[in-house]
Amino acid sequence: MGKVVTVGEPMALFVANEEGPLDSVKTFTKYIAGAEINVSVGVNRLEHEIEYVTQLGKDPFGKYIARFLEEEGIGTTYSRFYEGAPTGFQLKGKDTENDPEVFYFRKNSAASMIPYDLSEEINLDDVDVLHVSGVFLAVNDETYRFAQNLVKRAKAKGITIVFDPNLRPVLWGSTEKMVKGINEMAFQADYVLPGIGEGEILTGSREPDAIADFYLAQGVKGIIIKDGPKGCYAYSSEQGSTQKTTAAGFKLEQLVDTVGAGDGFAVGVVTGLIEGLSLERILERANAIGAIQVSHISDNEGLPTRQELADFIANY
Template identity: 25%
Template sequence: MKNLISVGEAMVEMSPQSLPGHFHMGFAGDTLNTAWYAIRLSPNWNVSFMTAIGRDKTSDQLVSFLADAGIDTTHVQRHDDRTIGLYMIALEKGERHFSYWRGQSAARQLAADRARLDEAFAQADLIYFSGITLAVQEGDGRENLLAAIAAARSAGCQIVFDTNLRPALWDDNEQMCDWVSKAAEVSDMILPSHDDEAVHFGDADPEATRDRYVAAGATTVVVKNGPRTIHYQHEGRQGVVQPAIVSDVVDTTAAGDSFNAGLLAAYVEGAAIPEAIRAASNVARRVIKGRGALVPIK
C-alpha cells in the first residue's frame, strides 16, 4: 500500500441542524475532510493525518474519531498547553458562513520541528496540504513546512496543494499571495478555486489561474469553478470538464475538500484527469446535499 499524508488543522465543528438553535458537534478541517473522504474512496492507500492537538478530552475524542475512520494517527502531535480550534457554521440558502475560535490552536505548532516533518514525509508517497495549513503556522513553521515538502519532492514524493485562500488568516493580501506562490513552486498538482483566485490574484478567467500555476512549475492544475466549467492542464495537455448541475443544495461545506479527495482517489487508481474530475464532481455533488463537512457517501 502507498502512503498519503494529509497535513493541516483539525477543528471542532458545530453544524446547524433542522431545529433552530440546535447544533451537531463533530470534527472537521479542510485537509482532515479530504483525508476522511479519501480513505473511503481509496481503500488501497494508507491515509495518515498530520496535525497537532492537545491532551484534553476533546483532543482524545478526535484521535478516536480518526482511528475509527481508518485514518492513521501516527503523525498526530500532542501539546500540554493547547487544544483544538472550533468553528460554527451558519447557513443561508445552502451557502455557509463561518465563525472561528482558533487563536491558540495546537495546529499552529505542527511545523515547529523540521526534523519531525522530515521523518514523517520520508514515509510518504503523496503529501497533501493547503493554504490554510500554511496560513495558521507560527514562528518558523511556514519555512519549515515548505522546506520539508521540497525535500520530500526531491526524493520522489508527489506533492498536492489546494491553495484554499483565506485572507482573514493572513496579515494582508500580499503576504497571502506571496506564501501561496512559494507553496505552488514546490508542488506537482495544484487545486485552486477560480472565484478566490480572481479576487486575490486578479485572474481574469479560469485559464489565467491555470496558466499561472503551470508557470510556477506544476505538472497538473485543476481549477475548481463552482458549478461552472472546470479547466485543467495535465502533463502539457489542456481541457475542460462541465460538472453535473445540482439543484437541491443543502450545505456547501467541504465541497472543495471532497472534490479533492474524489480527484485524488480516481487519479491514483489510474484514471485519466478528465475522468478523475468527473468522479470528483460526483463526490462533491453528493456531499453538498447533506449537512456539515463530513457526509456519508457510500
C-alpha cells in the same frame, strides 16, 4: 492501494440547527472540521492508506477528534497530544442559499504549535502523494515552515504534490501576504487546485486560461480550476504546448451546505492520480465527490465509499 500524507489542523465543529446569524442561534450539533481531515476521511473511504499529521490539545475536543480518526481508520503515527494549548473549534451557521457564516476559535491552538522537528521525522519512503492545503499554511509562520519543509523533502523523493490553495484571508493578516505565501507554495507543487474566485485573487485574472498560464509558467505540472456546479478546467504542459480538458459538474436539485466541496474535489484528484486514471475520469470523480459532499450538512460525513461513488455516477 496508494499511500497519502497530509498535515493540518482539525477542529471541533458546531453547526447551527436553525438559520440566522450565529449570535442568535440557540442550538448546535457537534461534528469535526478541517480541510485536511476532510481529505483524510475521503481518501480512506476510497480504500487508500492515509497518514494524517497534526497536534491536538489534551482536552475533550482533542480526545473526540482522536477517537474519530481511530474509528475512521486514518493513520495517526505522527499525530500527538500537547498539554500546553487547547484544540481549536469553530461555529458554522446554517444557510441553504449561500456559503454559511463561520467563526473560528483557533488562535494559539495545539496544532498551531506543532514542532518543526516533526517535519523531519515523517517517513516518506512509501508515500505516493503529499496533499497540502493553504489553510495550514495560514495558521502562523511556523506551520508554514513545517509544510514548506515537508514539501521540500517530498520533492527530493519524487513524490507527487497536490496543493489546494484553500484561501482563508482572515488567517493571513493581509491579502498581499496571503497571495505571496500561497503562490510560493503553489510553485513547488505538481498539481494546483484553485477555485476560479481564488484564481482571480492569486493571479489577477478570472479567465481559466490566464490562471493556468500563470502557474504553468512557473513549472507546475498541472492545474485544475474549480468552477462550482459548472464543472472544472484542467491544464497541463507537454512538450511546450498546453493541453486543456473541461468537465461538466453534477447539478443537484438541492444544495445543503457548500463547505467541504473543494476538499471532496481534492479527494477525487488525489485518489485518481494514485490509481492512474485518465484525466477525464479524474475530473469526473472529483466533480462527483464535490457534489455528493454539498448534499450533506457536515464537512465530511457525506464523503462516499467506492460503491456509493460508483452508484452516484451511474445513477446521475
